[in-house]
Amino acid sequence: MKRAMDIETLLQWRRERAEAEAPQAPSGVRLLKLLSPWWEVSPNRFASSVRRLASIQLSFGYAMSHVPQGHRGHPVAALISEGDEERESPARVLYLSVRDGRLRLRFQLAPIPRTDRLFEVTFVSEQPALRPILAAYAALSGDGEYRVDVELPRELAAAWESLKVTDPMPFRFILRPAPSNM
Amino acid sequence: MQRESRTTDNASPLPDRSAQREAKPSTWPDAWLVNAVRREPPDEEALSVLVDRYWKPVYACCRLLTVDDDRARDLAQESWLRLLRARHSLKPDGHFKAYVVTIATNLWRDMNRTAMRAGPTADSRMASLESPAEADDGESMSLIDVVADPHTLSPDDQLLLEMDLDKALARLQPPLRDVLICRFISGESAAEIGHRYGRTEQTITGWIRDAVRQMKMFLGEARGGVDHTEDR
Numbered sequence: 001m002k003r004a005m006d007i008e009t010l011l012q013w014r015r016e017r018a019e020a021e022a023p024q025a026p027s028g029v030r031l032l033k034l035l036s037p038w039w040e041v042s043p044n045r046f047a048s049s050v051r052r053l054a055s056i057q058l059s060f061g062y063a064m065s066h067v068p069q070g071h072r073g074h075p076v077a078a079l080i081s082e083g084d085e086e087r088e089s090p091a092r093v094l095y096l097s098v099r100d101g102r103l104r105l106r107f108q109l110a111p112i113p114r115t116d117r118l119f120e121v122t123f124v125s126e127q128p129a130l131r132p133i134l135a136a137y138a139a140l141s142g143d144g145e146y147r148v149d150v151e152l153p154r155e156l157a158a159a160w161e162s163l164k165v166t167d168p169m170p171f172r173f174i175l176r177p178a179p180s181n182m
Numbered sequence: 183m184q185r186e187s188r189t190t191d192n193a194s195p196l197p198d199r200s201a202q203r204e205a206k207p208s209t210w211p212d213a214w215l216v217n218a219v220r221r222e223p224p225d226e227e228a229l230s231v232l233v234d235r236y237w238k239p240v241y242a243c244c245r246l247l248t249v250d251d252d253r254a255r256d257l258a259q260e261s262w263l264r265l266l267r268a269r270h271s272l273k274p275d276g277h278f279k280a281y282v283v284t285i286a287t288n289l290w291r292d293m294n295r296t297a298m299r300a301g302p303t304a305d306s307r308m309a310s311l312e313s314p315a316e317a318d319d320g321e322s323m324s325l326i327d328v329v330a331d332p333h334t335l336s337p338d339d340q341l342l343l344e345m346d347l348d349k350a351l352a353r354l355q356p357p358l359r360d361v362l363i364c365r366f367i368s369g370e371s372a373a374e375i376g377h378r379y380g381r382t383e384q385t386i387t388g389w390i391r392d393a394v395r396q397m398k399m400f401l402g403e404a405r406g407g408v409d410h411t412e413d414r
Contacts, residue, residue: 007398010329014246015246016242019241021251023241026259027230031263
């Protein structure tokens with residue numbers, strides 16, 4: 001028997017089907033493991049990346065000559081870490097603002113990666129030692145800049161509040177490509 | 183205002199300690215589970231029960247938004263991770279399912295930020311919800327001509343309809359898909375959606391009508407105007 005269908009009814013039916021087809025839920029243990037920062041899950045990998053990050057200083061002058069000119073902002077040592085491969089990729093911070101406990105930051109990589117539209121950025125402190133202090137996502141915008149917008153822990157918000165884009169940055173980056181197609 | 187930060191009071195009362203000790207976590211009301219997850223470290227069993235309880239509806243919403251199995255699973259899982267990162271600010275008396283679904287929807291919008299900011303770029307003809315869709319040749323075509331009641335279909339035809347629906351949803355621009363799902367699945371009003379987009383209620387009503395019109399047209403194209411209920 002025919003019955004008038006409307007889009008709402010069809011969508012509700014599709015929702016019910018999707019619920020019935022849902023994959024198994026992840027366990028609490030698995031979620032908590034995923035929640036751990038990658039440097040805790042893979043401490044050896046992090047130590048290796050930090051060693052490489054520390055060495056960038058030696059060739060920094062050369063590396064920064066590859067950054068596009070004409071922009072304000074201080075260069076930041078950055079390492080792109082993907083699978084077993086790591087490559088240096090000089091970054092330049094173009095905009096930085098800390099207000100109401102949020103960090104808004106724009107940076108550029110040279111050259112702009114062709115495929116990586118989203119990075120998980122690990123901020124690694126410069127002083128007193130290279131250690132992870134913050135993780136956030138950076139998405140590529142249409143104008144070739146990566147943008148970060150993240151809530152800061154209280155102590156970082158206080159420490160970075162007066163930071164200007166022209167100041168030497170108190171951090172380096174480890175960039176890990178993240179899936180951007182959800 | 184992000185809806186994530188808003189909670190409504192429809193959950194169970196806060197725990198009676200002795201009753202909580204005696205009951206299995208699988209029987210706990212949301213408020214007890216949320217309290218256990220807020221602790222440091224979070225209670226793994228309580229978290230598993232909470233995820234089990236709401237995984238399917240959250241996944242289903244993600245499936246409609248992403249129109250892809252793998253992306254839906256990733257989005258649903260990432261939504262739970264976001265919730266866990268902010269677990270200290272969870273409110274035990276909140277409407278938990280709506281809260282997680284809102285996180286998922288916000289995440290998906292973030293991933294489609296450019297398209298969402300621009301809004302629909304299609305022409306915004308104000309087709310009425312009640313008006314029939316127009317076929318390419320201009321002849322009117324009501325939905326009953328192209329889609330039958332899914333419950334009356336054979337399993338094979340249900341699968342075909344499911345695929346056609348997915349294709350039609352995928353063809354919608356992200357903002358139109360968003361408003362359609364917010365309105366018809368999440369039950370938000372046009373005013374609430376408009377508040378989030380910074381648009382008037384009237385504009386959002388127009389987007390919803392446009393989305394409905396396009397869905398009808400895409401379904402009509404996919405199904406070639408064939409009524410699948412014939413002789414069944």
